[in-house]
Amino acid sequence: MDNSEIQAPLLSAKTLKSIDLFLEDYYPKASEAGDRIAACKMDKTQVRGLENLIVSVTRFSEVINYIKNQVGKEREKNTWKEVGPILLSQLKDLESQANEIAGDHPLERLEVKLRLLRGWARQVVAHYLYKDREERG
Amino acid sequence: MTLNEYLKSAKFQAVQDEALRDAALRAAENILREHVAVKRHQLHAIPSIIQGAGLLGLREMAQKQKEKNSNSKNKAFWSAIDDLLSATSVSEVSLYRFLQTLLLESHFVESEETSADKNTQKQIRRRNKVIIEGVMDDILDVYFEHFNCHYFFKIQQGGSQ
Numbered sequence: 001m002d003n004s005e006i007q008a009p010l011l012s013a014k015t016l017k018s019i020d021l022f023l024e025d026y027y028p029k030a031s032e033a034g035d036r037i038a039a040c041k042m043d044k045t046q047v048r049g050l051e052n053l054i055v056s057v058t059r060f061s062e063v064i065n066y067i068k069n070q071v072g073k074e075r076e077k078n079t080w081k082e083v084g085p086i087l088l089s090q091l092k093d094l095e096s097q098a099n100e101i102a103g104d105h106p107l108e109r110l111e112v113k114l115r116l117l118r119g120w121a122r123q124v125v126a127h128y129l130y131k132d133r134e135e136r137g
Numbered sequence: 138m139t140l141n142e143y144l145k146s147a148k149f150q151a152v153q154d155e156a157l158r159d160a161a162l163r164a165a166e167n168i169l170r171e172h173v174a175v176k177r178h179q180l181h182a183i184p185s186i187i188q189g190a191g192l193l194g195l196r197e198m199a200q201k202q203k204e205k206n207s208n209s210k211n212k213a214f215w216s217a218i219d220d221l222l223s224a225t226s227v228s229e230v231s232l233y234r235f236l237q238t239l240l241l242e243s244h245f246v247e248s249e250e251t252s253a254d255k256n257t258q259k260q261i262r263r264r265n266k267v268i269i270e271g272v273m274d275d276i277l278d279v280y281f282e283h284f285n286c287h288y289f290f291k292i293q294q295g296g297s298q
Contacts, residue, residue, distance in 0.1 A: 059279075061154045065286035072289025074177070081293065107147030110154065 034127025161283035
């Protein structure tokens with residue numbers, strides 16, 4: 001369904017600060033996800049693919065569905081199976097936090113979720129790249 | 138707010154992202170609990186049918202599969218899909234019932250209980266069905282995105298295929 005007419009709200013300075021504060025606190029957990037992705041030697045293109053998707057989605061659940069779909073694929077070596085649970089669990093944390101920050105304001109809640117998602121992805125991918133490089137020496 | 142405005146609103150976008158997802162997850166889990174999991178390609182057909190022929194196409198396919206598919210697992214699966222879309226479904230996880238409740242709460246459909254007269258109730262039911270099926274046609278792609286991905290995820294987790 002076309003949602004192009006829905007405008008992103010201007011979030012208040014207080015809301016933006018709440019998002020930043022949460023992401024700062026969440027950094028160790030996001031790093032853990034980055035560690036796991038590096039540990040299972042997921043291909044860099046897969047990680048970049050997820051990152052690109054996160055930048056372009058208009059619905060938070062598109063990312064959840066993408067991860068579930070990847071986990072659910074029949075492959076000989078499916079690294080998504082190893083990291084899917086931690087990524088999905090962290091997405092659940094982000095969604096709960098968005099509900100706490102934005103409460104019963106649907107448009108604001110969607111926007112907060114997407115901002116949390118993008119901030120989280122930057123943390124996860126940056127940490128993955130760092131660990132991946134470290135492990136390769 | 139008109140129904141069209143509602144369907145384009147942030148409120149409804151949030152419904153698609155949250156409540157509709159929960160409804161699809163419940164339906165997928167319910168089907169997996171009650172029936173043996175089918176092969177992935179059975180579900181792969183759903184998005185393209187929706188894109189090409191919408192609700193009518195999906196319903197036709199589900200009915201055809203439940204009548205003619207020779208595999209009993211597939212037959213049961215398609216029968217459950219048909220039930221999700223049906224106005225006469227008694228299942229608590231049916232998509233029709235989910236939309237009926239949602240649209241009733243938002244006052245876009247009328248409660249049959251507003252009248253004691255059987256004929257009037259029937260007319261209300263018929264009017265509601267047109268509205269609910271119109272909305273269903275609109276959100277079917279998102280609903281089955283949630284449904285399929287969760288189904289794939291669960292069968293991989295349970296390894297029941």
